[in-house]
Amino acid sequence: MTDHALVIGGTRFIGRHTVSELLSAGYEVTMFNRGTHANPFADEDRVTHVEGDRTNDSDLRRAGLDVEPDIVIDCVAYRPRDVHTAVDVFADVDAYVYVSSGSAYGADRVPKREGETPLCPCSVAEATDDTDESYGPRKAEGDRAVFSAADRGVNAMSVRPPVVYGPHDYTERFDYWIDRVDTHDRIVVPGNGSSLWQLAYVEDVARALRIVAERGSSGEAYNVGEDHAPILREWVELVAEACATDVTPVFASERELGAVGLSADAFPLYRGYPHLLDTTKLRELGWESTPHDRALRETVTEHRESERTGRESGPDRNTEVRLMEVLETVG
Incomplete structure (x- = not known):
């Protein structure tokens, strides 16, 4: 039955x-x-x-x-x-x-x-x-x-x-990063990209x-959580691989972000203190996580077929561009 x-x-x-x-x-x-x-x-x-x-x-x-x-x-x-x-x-x-x-x-x-x-x-x-x-x-x-x-x-x-x-994620938090990586060759990443969530x-x-x-x-x-927990700059690299594109991350400190009225918390998936779950108990039941290349391939494919952009989930592109121009001037 x-x-x-x-x-x-x-x-x-x-x-x-x-x-x-x-x-x-x-x-x-x-x-x-x-x-x-x-x-x-x-x-x-x-x-x-x-x-x-x-x-x-x-x-x-x-x-x-x-x-x-x-x-x-x-x-x-x-x-x-x-x-x-x-x-x-x-x-x-x-x-x-x-x-x-x-x-x-x-x-x-x-x-x-x-x-x-x-x-x-x-x-x-x-x-x-x-x-x-x-x-x-x-x-x-x-x-x-x-x-x-x-x-x-x-x-x-x-x-x-x-x-x-993953596919059909109505929160659009991850879509923000896919859209940025898939659409632009330079994007702002808060801090030094070491945020771990x-x-x-x-x-x-x-x-x-x-x-x-x-x-x-x-x-x-x-x-439940992935076997390997990439830091934020690694996620950008992994998404770029899945999108078959190149992207240059521009890292910005809290002070630099503040120059255009932003903070690190404005970016989806940024976390000031690491968030990592021990999945030993679940693994003992026979569970294992999906490799990132497959998970991201399916996620990117569905993202491109959808109408989601995630652009409302983080800083707008004009502010991001303005920040990169400020950083270039200072540099």
């Missing part, structure tokens, strides 16, 4: 790739979402769609009763309440996997390890907030909901990715979610 997976979400980015991963592994899949985005699996016989709002308890309970899934992958739980409701509704499934985040960690450590690095605290106000500042605390509180459910006998687990990139290729995240559902241990969290 074919196992049935319920994906909460499923049409946009991580959820979309998760559905594809589950199909490749032989599952039948039901997507539960509001239906506000185009369904990329509309012509796939093994995928059904149940429309509903996951923040509406009645909708979620109805989906649980109608679908009776073997496993549940929860891609769009953004508030702790979402997780508390889900682990109650799906208390009897073979596995419930919550998509958490590396942002759930509340201390700067290199690397961050499950069960060792402290999680963010989460106040009552943060638990119901929608701002970027409360994202990490909300994800951390969702993790704690998973741990509490596991203590009650629910086979609940979480997966913590850092920033995710580990990323995760979206197909690797989807595979991690499936593997954790099949082999993970109740009450455990699993970090």
Whole structure:
């Protein structure tokens, strides 16, 4: 008998790739979402769609009763309440996997390890907030909901990715760098390019979610991130290789950036303190990351076919050019 997976979400980015991963592994899949985005699996016989709002308890309970899934992958739980409701509704499934985040960690450590690095605290106000500042605390509180459910006998687990990139990435953070490298021969890179923010290729995240559902241990969290974590200037080089182009990075200090009203934080994927997740636990389940050349080849190909540029995610080109002119004058 074919196992049935319920994906909460499923049409946009991580959820979309998760559905594809589950199909490749032989599952039948039901997507539960509001239906506000185009369904990329509309012509796939093994995928059904149940429309509903996951923040509406009645909708979620109805989906649980109608679908009776073997496993549940929860891609769009953004508030702790979402997780508390889900682990109650799906208390009897073979596995419930919550998509958490590396942002759930509340201390700067290199690397961050499950069960060792402290999680963010989460106040009552943060638990119901929608701002970027409360994202990490909300994800951390969702993790704690998973741990509490596991203590009650629910086979609940979480997966913590850092920033995710790959085809169909609506955040456009990585698109910014592809667009810059693919369009211009000189680009500004903040600092000396040594910023370290580990990323995760979206197909690797989807595979991690499936593997954790099949082999993970109740009450455990699993970090997911690439085997080699390039620094920012290496990412520029790797993207240039994938684009089959040459680009010259122009490095700019915080003081130099300030001359045109910029800061390093204005650039996507810049981080002042390294963010690196230890993925030993996930690897022990048989997971491994995709080589960068393949991941970036697929990412660049889809980027070029899309209408995304990522230009709104970072400094505008005119300001960038003005900064390079200033640096040339000073030099």
